[in-house]
Amino acid sequence: MATLAELHRELFPAAEPVAALEPGQAERVVGWVRTLKARVPAFDALEADDLAIVPISALAIVAGGASDLAALAEALLRAHVAGVLVLDGGGDEAALTIPFGRALADHGVPGYVLTRGSGSLGGAGEGSGVAVFGADGGAEADGLERAIIGYLVNRRAEFERQAALLEAQLGRLALQSSDLATLVGAIGGFLERAVALEGRRGDVLAVQAPADVPDAAVAAATYLAGPRAARLRAAALRVPLPAASDGDRSPGALVLLGDRPASELERVVAERIAGLLALEIARTESVSRARDEARRSEALPGDGPPWVVLVARQVLPDLPADIAEREETRRELRRLAPARRLALRGDSTSLELRLVLAADLEDPGGLGLAGRVAAFLGRTVAVSRAFTHSTERAAAEADARATLDAADGLPAPPPVALAARLPAYRLLGNVHNVPDGARQARALLEPLLSGSPAAVRDRLATLRALLDRAGIAEAAAALDVHRNTVAYRVRRIEAISGWNLDDPDLRFALALALRLVQEEQS
Helix, strand or coil: CEEHHHHHHHHCCCEEECCCCCCCHHHCEECEEEECCCCCCCCCCCCCCEEEEEEHHHHHHHCCCHHHHHHHHHHHHHHCCCEEEEEECCCHHHHHHHHHHHHHHHCCCCCCEEEECCCCCCCCCCCCCCCEEEEECCCCHHHHHHHHHHHHHCHHHHHHHHHHHHHHHHHHHHHCCCCHHHHHHHHHHHHCCCEEEECCCCCEEEEECCCCCCCHHHHHHHHHHCCHHHHHHCEEEEEECCCCCCCCCCCCEEEEECCCCCCHHHHHHHHHHHHHHHHHHHHHHHHHHHHHHHHHHCCCCCCCCCEEEEEEECCCCCCCCCHHHHHHHHHHHHCCCCCCCEEEECCCCCCEEEEEEECCCCCCCCHHHHHHHHHHHCCCEEECCCECCHHHHHHHHHHHHHHHHHHHCCCCCCCEEEHHHHHHHHHHHCHHHCCCHHHHHHHHCHHHCCCCHHHHHHHHHHHHHHHHCCCHHHHHHHHCCCHHHHHHHHHHHHHHHCCCCCCHHHHHHHHHHHHHHHHHHC
């Protein structure tokens, strides 16, 4: 046996009470379920503790007038039904929903009023005690009757049957090459709640909120608005998707959203379909990799010319070796700009990440996007010179690759390395090869190398910041200290060393010496 509250929570959770319930009303035990037919007699049988399903379309045929509605309400009262489930499919017949609810209230039918959506029954059932549920007309009466009977007889078996129905529906959609958003939408519609699908890193792959579920839009908006920590709190249930093999990471998670606790049915369904979603994510990734391969010889981004090539390391000892993680990184890089401006070449097995960017008037050298890519990856990105013909792309890639090699050889590689500065990177990278350079550098900087290690580091860092930048204000910003602190340190350096830091020849020699000494210390 089951109570009305249990049936409501598990089988039609979007139904909402439109009046305050008296104590114990939600706990009325449902013995069986009967469906009103569009004929006379309307019910084959009606006994105490039955749940009466009343499709409005059938009600319009058997009880279209006010007196007929009152007679039906009186019959339900005499039968001592546990409640009434109204299936409001919209259309002209929907106008009977409110007067039917009033008829139930007028006759004092015990129970309570529940509706779905906007609460079209208003206060009709307030104080009446009849259980009236309003459900979407898309739910077939016979299917709902079967679900309720299955729940009453063997709820676990019914949950598995419902999960199998959804699994079959998702399988059909997958065979039709539907995308992940379509699958997630089908899950949300089936469970009548907002649903999200997350990727391996917790990034949002798809979110769907059924339009006819009152709390779904708010739940989805709350989930999307916050950072990852807030998204974790916004989940009513998070089910990890199974990994391909032992030791692999889960490819993501299915997330049920909203404040409403997850029901037993939702838990069974989510666990049942998790494997199918994992397969679909794997299929999507395989298709993406195949498209990457095909795009190797495709045309350059449509918004060019001119174009520039961006190159960064993809394979290094300290970088993730997992192909799936690299694919995740590549997907996120594609989101930095539309396809007409950005193309990602190669695949997850390539040594470098290679991007071709169509430059624009606001960012003619591609430096803005290069900075975003460098910040996202946490490593140096090299940018080629601009080119205007597709035949020049290979040379631009080689140009950027050589620039990256030279920049990586510096003691402190810049976040964005420009191919136009390749000779400078090579010169600076070979300063340590100057004959007797290290000894001469230490001799020049000897006044600053005495004292505690912390004091030496502060002096050298201050001098390097001053020599590398236009003035004291810029040096202070680079060191993240007040400009007065830098001015004081510079005066101390000049006092200790006897140098005049306005002398250009001395500044040049000190800049070289600093690079040699700091490289030696690193």
